[in-house]
Amino acid sequence: MPNNQKNIDKSKLSLLKKVMDILIPQVDNLPSAGLLVTDEKILDLLNKYDKYSSSFNKFINALRLDPYCRASGGFKSLNYESKENVLKELQHNIPDIFENILELIYLVYYSNNKVLDRINWKRKTLQPKGWELEKFNPEVLDTIKLRKPFWKEV
Amino acid sequence: MITQHDKTDILIIGAGASGAAVMWDLSNAGFNVVCLEQGSRIQADKYPVNHPNWEELALNEWNYNPNVRKNNDDYPINTDNTDINPLMFNAVGGSTIHWTAHIPRLHPSDFKVKTLDGVADDWPITYWDLEPFYDKNDQMMGVSGIHGDPANPKRLPKQMPPLPLGEEGKLIAKAFDRLGWHWWPADANVNSVEYRGRKACNMCGPLNYGCPRQAKASTDVTYIPDAIKNGAELRVKARVSKIETNSKGKATGALYFDKDGKEHFQPANGIVLAMNGVGTPRILLNSQSNAHPNGLSNSSGQVGKNLMFHVFASVEGVFDNLKETYKGPTVNILISQEFYETDTTRGFDRGYILIMNRGTPGPVHLSKSIDWGKNHHSEFEKNFGKRLGIGVCGEDLPEESNCVELDPILKDSNGIPSPKIIYKISKESRKLLEHGLKNAEIILREAGANKIIKLPFSKHQGWHLMGTARMGENPKTSVVNKNCQSHDIENLFIVDASVFVTGGAVNPTPTIQAIALKTSDYIIKSRKDLKS
Numbered sequence A: 001m002p003n004n005q006k007n008i009d010k011s012k013l014s015l016l017k018k019v020m021d022i023l024i025p026q027v028d029n030l031p032s033a034g035l036l037v038t039d040e041k042i043l044d045l046l047n048k049y050d051k052y053s054s055s056f057n058k059f060i061n062a063l064r065l066d067p068y069c070r071a072s073g074g075f076k077s078l079n080y081e082s083k084e085n086v087l088k089e090l091q092h093n094i095p096d097i098f099e100n101i102l103e104l105i106y107l108v109y110y111s112n113n114k115v116l117d118r119i120n121w122k123r124k125t126l127q128p129k130g131w132e133l134e135k136f137n138p139e140v141l142d143t144i145k146l147r148k149p150f151w152k153e154v
Numbered sequence B: 001m002i003t004q005h006d007k008t009d010i011l012i013i014g015a016g017a018s019g020a021a022v023m024w025d026l027s028n029a030g031f032n033v034v035c036l037e038q039g040s041r042i043q044a045d046k047y048p049v050n051h052p053n054w055e056e057l058a059l060n061e062w063n064y065n066p067n068v069r070k071n072n073d074d075y076p077i078n079t080d081n082t083d084i085n086p087l088m089f090n091a092v093g094g095s096t097i098h099w100t101a102h103i104p105r106l107h108p109s110d111f112k113v114k115t116l117d118g119v120a121d122d123w124p125i126t127y128w129d130l131e132p133f134y135d136k137n138d139q140m141m142g143v144s145g146i147h148g149d150p151a152n153p154k155r156l157p158k159q160m161p162p163l164p165l166g167e168e169g170k171l172i173a174k175a176f177d178r179l180g181w182h183w184w185p186a187d188a189n190v191n192s193v194e195y196r197g198r199k200a201c202n203m204c205g206p207l208n209y210g211c212p213r214q215a216k217a218s219t220d221v222t223y224i225p226d227a228i229k230n231g232a233e234l235r236v237k238a239r240v241s242k243i244e245t246n247s248k249g250k251a252t253g254a255l256y257f258d259k260d261g262k263e264h265f266q267p268a269n270g271i272v273l274a275m276n277g278v279g280t281p282r283i284l285l286n287s288q289s290n291a292h293p294n295g296l297s298n299s300s301g302q303v304g305k306n307l308m309f310h311v312f313a314s315v316e317g318v319f320d321n322l323k324e325t326y327k328g329p330t331v332n333i334l335i336s337q338e339f340y341e342t343d344t345t346r347g348f349d350r351g352y353i354l355i356m357n358r359g360t361p362g363p364v365h366l367s368k369s370i371d372w373g374k375n376h377h378s379e380f381e382k383n384f385g386k387r388l389g390i391g392v393c394g395e396d397l398p399e400e401s402n403c404v405e406l407d408p409i410l411k412d413s414n415g416i417p418s419p420k421i422i423y424k425i426s427k428e429s430r431k432l433l434e435h436g437l438k439n440a441e442i443i444l445r446e447a448g449a450n451k452i453i454k455l456p457f458s459k460h461q462g463w464h465l466m467g468t469a470r471m472g473e474n475p476k477t478s479v480v481n482k483n484c485q486s487h488d489i490e491n492l493f494i495v496d497a498s499v500f501v502t503g504g505a506v507n508p509t510p511t512i513q514a515i516a517l518k519t520s521d522y523i524i525k526s527r528k529d530l531k532s
């Protein structure tokens, strides 16, 4: 259930955006996810859903406590490969939380108009237009119709 | 203070697939009917597919899992000890708001598994006892499909032609033909043409998040409007906590909470429980009293036991030559019943169906199943609009240890104890799934898939809630008799899938509704004493 206005720590948000850059890197003329999406969009979902805000807090805490990150001056100061490895490790250790974070990031990223244009996804709202499919043609049954009834009589 | 209401002939609890059918049938026959439903009426404009952020809504407020959704009308469920999470929707229409309306029937053999295969128990009724009620339900819900399926007994012509197969469906159908395996267009309670004032489906895709066109038959747009025309009363935001009984051992009515948390008592001559395979045992167990120390209708100790879900897993194929597999209903394309019956050489009893599904309907849903990181964009390009899947839905035989109990701590917003699910997938079921997944892969390869993706087994697949107040002739080993009448309480009936003795390997709802209509038929013909 939507739950409005939580206190979201800006430094945590900025760390999440660094994570987003690794999870969804730049492509063609689009920058990586952390650079592309606005804080507003992320905050909107964090404020609306406890599922994301609680996973967000747990995820950032886990990231900050990660021994490798701590020893190297924090996630932001790691090189690309190391960042990737830390995230893989977190995915393995806290799968449910990681899944919620991924979901949040994909929701934010794939609601950006530039991204939707790039993937050519025009149908943002599925109704009222729907799609068209060719009507059923019974000729497709020609082979299977030859089969005798085979349900078990009891 | 408890508000007392006037007595009604029949009190139905739950306005989902089964409750709505009984509500219509009994009100049609002149019974005074009151139906109590804990949820609200859903306005069609609220459905996710009307909104640009439909994937966000689908994954949150419209999630199948009430523990994720956490809407006011939901009750929490303890799922710490289950391999499968129960999924449901709590509203007028019940879980048919969410369902995909895929409606294969049980086979005649499903009613005789003990006799045929020496497993579980036979039902006290046969396929043929239910057949007229399946047909009656088809009229009300409306079936798109085509007769002549060799895997099932002959049936009446369907109300509407099949839904389109699309290029993808034809591709998979031909692969089945080449392998010599059975397939048939799926029967669906989704309109291929206009039916009973409801529009035809316009193929938008994810029908499992509510259908604003009413092309999908959820019971809020099929049975319920007609029941209300007949004079039945539907009381929403009315959450039942307990069934009361008198010293003669009869049920007298139900206690419930309204939207403001005030308590009411609705007396009735007869009571019909239709709260689904989790909700019904929950309320029976919570109706414990001095006269019924183990819960109501539980002298057998079987209430809550034998929970079955159907086991499910799927494989997806990537087809380089396809572009838009998200167009069209995600399921309701075709099914195969080639592997339905027991074949002892396979190493497990009973069988499964293979269900074709279209690709993930939106970019977020797809992204969740591909890599993040460096490969994300290339994987996205290779997969989006190019995936087709084959799901394996298998029989899940009953075991007493799989059950619904009352949680000693967790409660809903009215303080009613929550259900606690204890469920383990059996070794047999795992073998069955493995077998099915191998065959699903064979089909996809035969159809030309360039890549196969075995989706990991997911906990989120408890769509079908069955077996927790089972039907039988013996009051010592079952909860209701063949008329779905409680062995212990003669004016109490259960009409949801709690009464299933076994689950077969097909989606349960047409069978649930046929059982519900068979029960109301019994009440109409043989329980005139319940009519004022």
Ligand SMILES: Cc1cc2nc3c(=O)[nH]c(=O)nc-3n(C[C@H](O)[C@H](O)[C@H](O)COP(=O)(O)OP(=O)(O)OC[C@H]3O[C@@H](n4cnc5c(N)ncnc54)[C@H](O)[C@@H]3O)c2cc1C
Binding pocket: B013, B014, B015, B016, B017, B018, B019, B036, B037, B038, B039, B064, B087, B088, B089, B090, B091, B092, B093, B094, B095, B096, B098, B099, B100, B101, B102, B103, B208, B238, B239, B240, B241, B274, B275, B276, B277, B279, B280, B283, B463, B464, B465, B495, B496, B497, B507, B508, B509, B510, B512
């Ligand atoms: C995502 C999804 C897809 C599905 N797809 C299919 C499909 O393709 N084919 C198929 O056959 N089946 C499908 N199903 C299953 C199908 O929806 C159910 O089998 C069917 O709806 C069960 O009917 P029912 O009447 O037993 O319960 P429900 O339809 O669940 O209705 C029970 C009602 O009881 C109410 N209730 C519960 N407790 C109380 C209380 N204490 N007081 C008052 N009211 C209460 C609930 O709010 C609810 O409205 C699907 C289910 C889901 C979740």
